[in-house]
Amino acid sequence: MSKVEFKNISKRFGSFLANDDISFGISGNTVHCIVGENGAGKSTLMNILFGLMKPDSGEIIIADKPVVFSSPHEAITAKIGMVHQHFMLIDDFTVLENVILGDEPVKGLSLDLKAAKEKVDALIFQYKLDINSSEKVTDLSISMQQKVEILKLLYRDSEILIFDEPTAVLSPVEVSSFFKMITSFKESGKTVIVITHKLNEVREIADKVSVLRKGRLVYEADNVSGNIDINELSKAIIGGAELIKIRPKSNSNSMKKPLLRLVDVSLVRGKRKMLDGLSLELFNGEILGIAGVEGNGQSELADIVCGIEREFTGTVELPDERASIVPDDRLKKGMIKEFSIGENLVLKKDGNSLHRMSTLRKASEEVIAEYEVRAPGPDIKTGSLSGGNQQKVVIAREIASGRSVMIFSHPTRGVDINAEMFIHSEIVKERNKGKAILLISSDMEELLSLSDRLSVIYKGKIERTFDSNELYAESQMPEQQDHRKEMLINEIGKLMTGVSN
Ligand SMILES: Nc1ncnc2c1ncn2[C@@H]1O[C@H](COP(=O)(O)OP(=O)(O)OP(=O)(O)O)[C@@H](O)[C@H]1O
Ligand SMILES: [Mg+2]
Structure with a gap:
């Protein structure tokens, strides 16, 4: 019996089909990885499960009951939690304050901070999170902030935990402690869903993996004792296209300055x-x-x-x-979300700030083709691109800067x-x-x-x-x-x- 069942889920943005009749199940007590190219529809599907978006058709069944979520609040009530790639924490609050925000415990008419702290500290101890609940978020490293996001889910007793590219921000040492944490969630009976681009991570942690391509489910595999075939998986992801091989190092002996x-x-x-x-x-x-x-x-x-x-x-x-710089935080420092791809491409150009629509569109079309940006069209605002496709736009602009x-x-x-x-x-x-x-x-x-x-x-x-x-x-x-x-x-x-x- 599946814990979560996606049944014929479809989602369009305008004429663009982001999820195309997706059906599969996620069992309880497992780590289930979802992989696929940029723009394949992974975040969209998870946003639907978390109540951030409604599907155009299809249904989600949780523990044998069809559910319709109109908001994340309803998903949280159904014990679903999600950690997004961009954390949503308040810097000036402590760990504890961030964790209980929106779900403050009350005793009579007043806030029962003591009870909340006890619960949070017990969770920190149980899952060996190694974090101090009284510390301010502004003083925490990225991996610590991720733990705060995770604590938020645990505090709300989430049983289904969704992680959208959780390891992208972690160093190798942090990745292995994150994996230990995920395993302990699984062992305590939770269901963990992880979106990732790193196939060796899939082999290491997944019990099962589903591959999306162009909005469709194209491949599924069990990973019994880590025997998944990475070659086969990458073929499923890119759909027969050739992987681009990296050029060898050149040891040019020209004078260095x-x-x-x-x-x-x-x-x-x-x-x-x-x-x-x-x-x-x-x-x-x-x-x-x-x-x-x-x-x-x-x-x-x-x-x-x-x-x-x-x-x-x-x-x-x-x-x-x-x-030139490709910054660490593309949304804060790399682009203007309300601008189109073309407008973002000329963002840092000095001199004449007026650009013809046709020039912008041409620049946009070139980048879409060269970097295989999956976008509904050249005029789309970069805010609606998938995470990886936004990154490609920033890279293209900076590389072209010369x-x-x-x-x-x-x-x-x-x-x-x-x-x-x-x-x-x-x-x-x-x-x-x-x-x-x-x-x-x-x-x-x-x-x-x-x-x-x-x-x-x-x-x-x-x-x-x-x-x-x-x-x-x-x-x-x-x-x-x-x-x-x-x-x-x-x-x-x-x-x-x-x-x-
Ligand atoms: N709000 C929106 N408006 C218009 N198009 C959207 C919107 N959200 C997503 N899309 C489009 O739907 C497609 C799927 O996006 P999604 O974010 O699900 O991809 P993804 O698989 O998570 O990719 P990535 O690995 O890059 O994060 C993308 O091409 C994206 O441009
Ligand atoms: Mg995504």
Whole structure:
């Protein structure tokens, strides 16, 4: 018996069919992964289950009863909870205040904070969440904020937990503790639904996986003891299209000159020292990877290099023009949601700010074709694009900017496997043209496959920089390389968490 049953769910946006007659079941007591290309309809389907949208046709059956939710509130009452990719927390509130918001316990006429705190602390203990309920959200790292979102669901006794790309914002160490948490939810009888683009994660955590493509359910598989075939799964996702292969590294021996130099740079925000005597050099024709747990100064480093943060001490030498940047938070810093794709593409162009409609549309159509943006049409507002498709628009604009220093902060966050390879090959192409590229990422595979040198940032300082000889040893046999890579990841992991000090 399925806990959740989707029966012939369809959802249109205008003439665009985002969910096309989708039927499948999700059993209780399982981790069920939903995968598929950007724009395949994953978030739409989950938004329907969570009562954020109504299907045009079809029904949802929960524990054998058809349900119709008109709002998330009704879904929450039916014990469904969802953690969105963009957290919805109030920074100035404590963990406890955020958790109980909208569902405050009362005793007589007054708020029973004591009871609430007891319940929240018991949940923290039960699921080993390792978080202090009295701390303010503004002081928490991204992974901690995610725990607050999870606590909100647990506090409301949710039995069906939906996660929309939960691991995109986590470092490898955090991902493994997140997986432990998910397993403990399953063991305590809950049903966990996870949307992800990372197929090795599917193999690791899924009991079952459903693949959506262009709004339809195209493939389903059980993952009994992790035996899922990743090749078969990726074929189902991209539907027979060829995966784009990444270009090999070029070890051009042309004269290198530093395009960017930071010496002893420090930055304090509020009471926190975000950068603490950081120094680095970035040369033309190289990709410098920055590995680190999010919140260790990466976004401040990016802000300084692209010129929007000036309140630092130390020396920063930059070329005259601004650096281009793919920011860590595309919705806050990368685009204007109310603008069309074309308008977002010309957003940072200097000079004449008037653009003809036809020019905008042409720019939009080019990006839609080149990056395979799945959109109802070229004039759509970027706010209605799926997460991964929004990311593609930002990347396309920044790559086209032609600046000599480029910052890519989590460039493939939320994009599908094909787009990831395409974006990687574009970054390498820019490097080969002689651009200096700063690549900030929490995806270790991405860092190791692209970086010419790799620095680890911890508490606002560069802990260590690995040069290309340390990163790659081409003469070695494949098994030796695998071993070496494992050791390297291990070492980087320690540096990232300060364990090696
Ligand atoms: N409110 C909306 N108005 C118009 N179109 C929409 C709206 N919401 C979603 N769409 C379209 O429906 C399609 C499916 O979007 P959805 O967000 O479900 O994709 P997804 O599978 O979650 O993709 P991603 O992996 O990029 O997050 C997209 O092409 C998107 O542009
Ligand atoms: Mg989505």
